[in-house]
Amino acid sequence: MIYFRGTKDIHLDHTVVALGKFDGLHRGHQLLINKLKEYGKKGFQTVVFTFDFHPMSLLTGKKQSLIYTKEERLRIVEEMGIDVLIEYPFTQETAHMMPEDFVRDVLVRDIGAKVIVVGDDFHFGYQRSGDVSFLKKHAAAYGYVVDNCEKLCVHGEEISSTMIRGYIAEGRMETVTELLGRPYEINGKVIPGKANGRKVDMRTANLAPDDIKLLPPEGVYASVVQIEGMEGKYYALTNIGRNPTVGDHNELRIETHVVEFSGDLYDRMITVRIYQRLRDEHKFASLEEVKAQVMKDQEKAMAYFKEHHI
Ligand SMILES: Cc1cc2nc3c(=O)[nH]c(=O)nc-3n(C[C@H](O)[C@H](O)[C@H](O)COP(=O)(O)O)c2cc1C
Numbered sequence: 001m002i003y004f005r006g007t008k009d010i011h012l013d014h015t016v017v018a019l020g021k022f023d024g025l026h027r028g029h030q031l032l033i034n035k036l037k038e039y040g041k042k043g044f045q046t047v048v049f050t051f052d053f054h055p056m057s058l059l060t061g062k063k064q065s066l067i068y069t070k071e072e073r074l075r076i077v078e079e080m081g082i083d084v085l086i087e088y089p090f091t092q093e094t095a096h097m098m099p100e101d102f103v104r105d106v107l108v109r110d111i112g113a114k115v116i117v118v119g120d121d122f123h124f125g126y127q128r129s130g131d132v133s134f135l136k137k138h139a140a141a142y143g144y145v146v147d148n149c150e151k152l153c154v155h156g157e158e159i160s161s162t163m164i165r166g167y168i169a170e171g172r173m174e175t176v177t178e179l180l181g182r183p184y185e186i187n188g189k190v191i192p193g194k195a196n197g198r199k200v201d202m203r204t205a206n207l208a209p210d211d212i213k214l215l216p217p218e219g220v221y222a223s224v225v226q227i228e229g230m231e232g233k234y235y236a237l238t239n240i241g242r243n244p245t246v247g248d249h250n251e252l253r254i255e256t257h258v259v260e261f262s263g264d265l266y267d268r269m270i271t272v273r274i275y276q277r278l279r280d281e282h283k284f285a286s287l288e289e290v291k292a293q294v295m296k297d298q299e300k301a302m303a304y305f306k307e308h309h310i
């Protein structure tokens with residue numbers, strides 16, 4: 001896959017372009033992606049176009065947490081078999097672009113768009129003044145066609161990234177899985193912890209939380225882990241928390257105990273897929289008690305995986 005980040009210097013031709021933020025690449029987004037791939041079979045180069053937003057929104061000044069970091073989104077778009085991912089710089093200049101300038105100079109001239117795929121509620125350009133009818137109005141003059149997609153509904157509600165972010169924040173992970181079309185995941189490199197795990201023979205692979213990443217609430221989750229360079233998947237238990245048992249002011253960490261695994265994971269990239277919330281994090285009298293509780297959590301998790309054929 002070709003990947004553009006932090007540059008406006010793009011020269012493509014004969015492309016089908018999907019436009020959007022694509023946070024979550026959820027089932028609604030997947031409709032657009034599937035359309036892209038259909039055009040891809042007809043000889044168009046498939047392009048996912050998204051803006052490279054700063055964590056502090058230029059427009060609202062607020063920090064926005066996202067379902068995926070840029071690296072996670074990149075990996076998923078690549079796995080989907082897309083040819084090109086563009087993260088277009090979202091500067092003051094871009095934010096103030098008039099829709100027609102954006103269509104003419106960016107989409108048509110630089111990206112060579114022959115087909116533009118968008119969701120029905122897509123808005124772009126200065127003050128969000130560009131939309132689907134705007135794109136259609138200018139289609140003939142600029143030599144592209146617009147293929148717009150209705151918003152996908154599940155249980156009578158339109159799927160949106162905002163709605164899924166709300167469910168993640170509530171820890172409703174099964175609903176999240178249903179709407180994303182895959183479990184919520186956290187990707188990262190295993191870093192050293194305080195080496196307490198080995199004292200009670202319950203090792204945990206630690207990930208540092210990414211600033212931009214929206215995490216489920218603190219607590220313990222049934223998870224499945226994929227380890228870079230190793231075959232298959234491993235059942236696991238993940239704690240998102242602050243280890244109150246070993247101190248009162250610990251930083252938030254994502255710790256995963258991989259079931260029936262021993263080996264060195266330091267510096268390895270792992271993907272932790274979160275399936276179900278099991279409980280809150282508690283302050284125990286000792287690490288031995290934490291371990292005893294984790295063994296009970298493990299039984300519950302394994303029963304869940306069995307019941308759901310995971
Ligand atoms: C599945 C799981 C559940 C956990 N639950 C708790 C908990 O309820 N309370 C707590 O203080 N620590 C909890 N921990 C964190 C352990 O206390 C921690 O793994 C241990 O202190 C080792 O930390 P280390 O990685 O720094 O060596 C949990 C860890 C895991 C993997």
Ligand SMILES: Nc1ncnc2c1ncn2[C@@H]1O[C@H](COP(=O)(O)OP(=O)(O)O)[C@@H](O)[C@H]1O
Binds near residue numbers: 199204205258263
């Ligand atoms: N079953 C396992 N689950 C998680 N990590 C494991 C497991 N077996 C071995 N490890 C390794 O042990 C390390 C964790 O040991 P631990 O004593 O908890 O130290 P730390 O505090 O550095 O995480 C992991 O980073 C990994 O390299």
